[in-house]
Amino acid sequence: MSHNSFGHLFRVTTWGESHGPAIGCVVDGCPPGLELSESDIQPFLDKRRPGTSRFVTQRNEPDKVTILSGTFEGRTTGAPISLMIRNQDRRSKDYDEIRDRFRPGHADYTYDGKYGIRDYRGGGRSSARETANRVTAGAIARKILGEDLTIRGAVVQIGRHMVDSKNWDWDSVEKNPFWCPDADMAELWADYLDGTRKSGNSVGAIVEVHASGVPLGWGAPVYGKLDSDLSAAMMSINAAKGVEIGAGFAAAAMTGVDNADEMHMTGGNVTFLSNNAGGILGGISNGDNIVVRVAIKPTSSILTPVHTVTAQGENIDISTKGRHDPCVGIRAVPVAEAMMACVLADHKIRHRGQVGT
Amino acid sequence: MSHNSFGHLFRVTTWGESHGPAIGCVVDGCPPGLELSESDIQPFLDKRRPGTSRFVTQRNEPDKVTILSGTFEGRTTGAPISLMIRNQDRRSKDYDEIRDRFRPGHADYTYDGKYGIRDYRGGGRSSARETANRVTAGAIARKILGEDLTIRGAVVQIGRHMVDSKNWDWDSVEKNPFWCPDADMAELWADYLDGTRKSGNSVGAIVEVHASGVPLGWGAPVYGKLDSDLSAAMMSINAAKGVEIGAGFAAAAMTGVDNADEMHMTGGNVTFLSNNAGGILGGISNGDNIVVRVAIKPTSSILTPVHTVTAQGENIDISTKGRHDPCVGIRAVPVAEAMMACVLADHKIRHRGQVGT
């Protein structure tokens, strides 16, 4: 058991605080013989990197990853892979004034209550900076999954503004700073977020991740369900407050007839006429696309003052300066993709262990 | 690692198929010295029992639990507690005709694809019958949590019909066959479900569970987050397709100002002016009520014929007879309560281990 690890056979352990010297992770259980170098990982980190547009935090971090172990002559050896990212742009003094007052909606209060001590600089361990490690681990997971399996994510809602599924175009996703699959909506979001940012506020979002090419049979009953593990993985992302698979909460309003993903033989293969299941039945992949959505709450560190209390038990207002994301959901896309990759890689190996293929 | 276990220090392992001789579970890690006998467990099982109203499956199972180990003279000893429930009303012949055809939305197809073999009688391992074990384990978890911590659940939506939060009355929950906290809505649901059942259809639901009296500080960053573990636990319930904490998906549409649960000193204690967080910040309980909602899809075994395929790859229609729940979400209430109890008991013990209190 470990509070800072996830996965079973493909197992990731992360460490590091926002304003310490470095963050990193150890990836254990990787199959041997896979080609792996920093250049396989860096592009995914660059997607998540702060400072890439005015819609994300302006902290300036190159986020350059180093592989410290587990490869030899450009290939994985089966030994644990240690990855490290140095922290560069640490302005701890920004945090002096929140030292003794708790930010509503932030982990400040609960870390302090649990441990009786906290690293208040930038959230310490609770900072979204930790998610960079997930992205590096996810890049390794993708190597295990191979090129026939595609994982990609998008932001499908910011505030009350939802993409129109009729406009969905995966090519659009890389062409705007929001990973938005609906080009029209991306323009609306730009205006909307400018307003949000200028008013010292923030806003929530929904991220959707698809995995296609997942074979029939990954996952496991009953407490090793693929959707159960995906839920845990997604809900562990900072600021996540909800997870759904396929039709998700909408399924609650449906009848059995409407919700049934009818099956049909097409060219000798089983196909599904709909995908309300989101690719998972009884905790096991059915061969269709796996579809997961994650609700991300608005950044809790906001400039607008809100009521709070101090460590000494006084009522006070707080206004958080720092350099925070107006919509932290945007940078959650590469993170959610990475978590999907890690969970699938783990289940690929688990399945192979038990069933042998 | 185990596919059929959950929890870490309070660890539950379940076994058994719907139509085998029995089902059961082993609960490990229970503190010693707690009073425990079958009469502490049976009432929770009775809440989940089939055949209690016309709105749930008519399978007739007394679901009587036996403690086989782990107690001595009415108290827990610290040794693993083995619990068993005999299966009684097994009409396996009902299932003969689904032997070779896959029910859309059911685990039939994926179990077969994964293992190359399946126990087709009543869903075998994938049957909702497995959840009786969770309820027995949950009863033990409640003993660990003590009487100052209250866990209770309700159905808040069936089909498109949602309870009105203004009418919420916990006392109503026990007074209708739906665990509905809104007496008016319960009447509407009765009519609605009668229609659903008679038309050979089924419908989804949303279950909400509250835990009050949880102290500040349970849970753990980063992959041992309380909400992450709750999500995995809830999503492992049969037919669950979504999980949300506090405001959940609604938080995605909110601004940071609106979502902030402002804090205030009240009589020397920290209080929150709202609970969008659902009692959890940074994966750690903040002392407020923990609120989780779970979306349950409609029962996939329905009388109305739907298109499907056979194990031999032929297109065919299927109509499932058996004795199925028109709204399986109803019986999910005691199960979701139990999962909440198990996760909290585990985190209580984990917290005490690391922090010492």
Place this chain on the structure above:
Amino acid sequence: MSHNSFGHLFRVTTWGESHGPAIGCVVDGCPPGLELSESDIQPFLDKRRPGTSRFVTQRNEPDKVTILSGTFEGRTTGAPISLMIRNQDRRSKDYDEIRDRFRPGHADYTYDGKYGIRDYRGGGRSSARETANRVTAGAIARKILGEDLTIRGAVVQIGRHMVDSKNWDWDSVEKNPFWCPDADMAELWADYLDGTRKSGNSVGAIVEVHASGVPLGWGAPVYGKLDSDLSAAMMSINAAKGVEIGAGFAAAAMTGVDNADEMHMTGGNVTFLSNNAGGILGGISNGDNIVVRVAIKPTSSILTPVHTVTAQGENIDISTKGRHDPCVGIRAVPVAEAMMACVLADHKIRHRGQVGT
């Protein structure tokens, strides 16, 4: 984590006390499609069964195993396999007089100290009766390992009387009540143990287990070493006080030149000219026989009075009546074989998971 489970992908959880209604185990992670029925398991239990000769406890237990889940039409399904053995011959009154006094060398004192409560009847959870579960799990593990892999054990020392390796004959092992591979020594042991028993004393033993047919490459660095897992498994057997692999403690007295298992190509295969390594190098099997020895201390429950204390803190003498094994090491043979089988099955699956073959 669980105190009462072992293995990772092939995972065994046991439960039950010596004088409760039953004991049992849940075996998770078993590959699907293996032929398995009670008759595959019972012969191994019969080897361990009490009452088979005057040299073991006279408790009369048929030890008949029942499979409660995880198989369908005679084959494993991939679901957890629940196994149960009813306790029959429970004379709890034998234990009344040890209720308040601690037997030196027995777990009475430490259970009481740890938990503040203990099931004093027959040792409760600490009874060697628990090991019957290991034997049932081991029978399943052998199915996973297949018929090309042979596991067999023997007693190689009782008291100061060691078998002569020159006389080693595996066929002898089944022909005497001691699993002794040296027919001459078996006769000496019969006399020796008769004397021990009559004098109200007991004696220790060394058990040796061989696994042949283990392929090159099972096990894993650094904390998943095959020898590390075997040590934990063997040391978890009741009364075990030492474990060694290959030359073991004798290797401490050797030089590097003498200890080197020189390698040689023989008919296109790598062979070893000796096996001081006991078949394991760097925690990974080298293709040679795996050889493990376990030291079993004398039964602590003896008729001869020894000094001890009561639960109330008085000095007193104790003489344990009951029906105890004069040399519990004898019945440890099938248990140690089973533990070897379980560890190897786990590592077979773990290897296949990571490396794919």
Place this chain on the structure above:
Amino acid sequence: MSHNSFGHLFRVTTWGESHGPAIGCVVDGCPPGLELSESDIQPFLDKRRPGTSRFVTQRNEPDKVTILSGTFEGRTTGAPISLMIRNQDRRSKDYDEIRDRFRPGHADYTYDGKYGIRDYRGGGRSSARETANRVTAGAIARKILGEDLTIRGAVVQIGRHMVDSKNWDWDSVEKNPFWCPDADMAELWADYLDGTRKSGNSVGAIVEVHASGVPLGWGAPVYGKLDSDLSAAMMSINAAKGVEIGAGFAAAAMTGVDNADEMHMTGGNVTFLSNNAGGILGGISNGDNIVVRVAIKPTSSILTPVHTVTAQGENIDISTKGRHDPCVGIRAVPVAEAMMACVLADHKIRHRGQVGT
């Protein structure tokens, strides 16, 4: 599950190869609020450091540890502690000639067989260099155990030369380069090892570790036994071939009467008149000293040529140059102490979790 982690609540994950840029570990589950800085760890590393006498490898490594996370203002925060040691003196060219030939008794052959790839420089992951991580983790474990619990180790046998227990003096241990508690024997060993080294040979050893001040009640039945976990921990040390607790293998030759550690009330406390149990009964500490012995085989990398095979399947002789320990058992002392500390810290926390004290 992880091949490169050990412990449950106090969990250590190590990474790194002998000739990579660095080695390190992540220690998770440490209680918050403990004073911890590099200066608490470095002294233990210095004990293990190579190059301190002519009896150990002449590789020149300062082995300076850096804490990268998990502390704030000199105290642990409850977050994972990341520790790193840079590798300095890497003469990889020494290893060119063993690139294609397997050293008998070394993990070369099995790593290659398992993974199909290996980092041959200095043993890669299988190098004893990995054990430096254990020493750093052990230093943190000692902080958790507190000052009333003392862990200390000694070499009690080198080759055939055993210390005389009558001469045992803990003060001697720090005064010779062998951690020998018998000053006379230390002189004999110096001569003996000089001869061994000059003849291009190596020799085995036995290390003994004592823990005093362990309270009654740590450990857990049945597969979480303290001795079971200690065995796994000790056997995971490079070159370990045997582990025993208390009387260990000698107990096999004893009678129940002789082996009984009789109990006596002394000044209101339970005391034991002997310690054949090595401080553990039924897997749980009894309050007496915990005594573990580990057999360490001779270094397999020796100058004297031995027969072996090449990766291409040719018979050949090998003579290993490099800078190897003539008796690797000597440097195993601080490592075995550290493993004892880690196992005890884990069980302290596990006990507190379940039992609450």
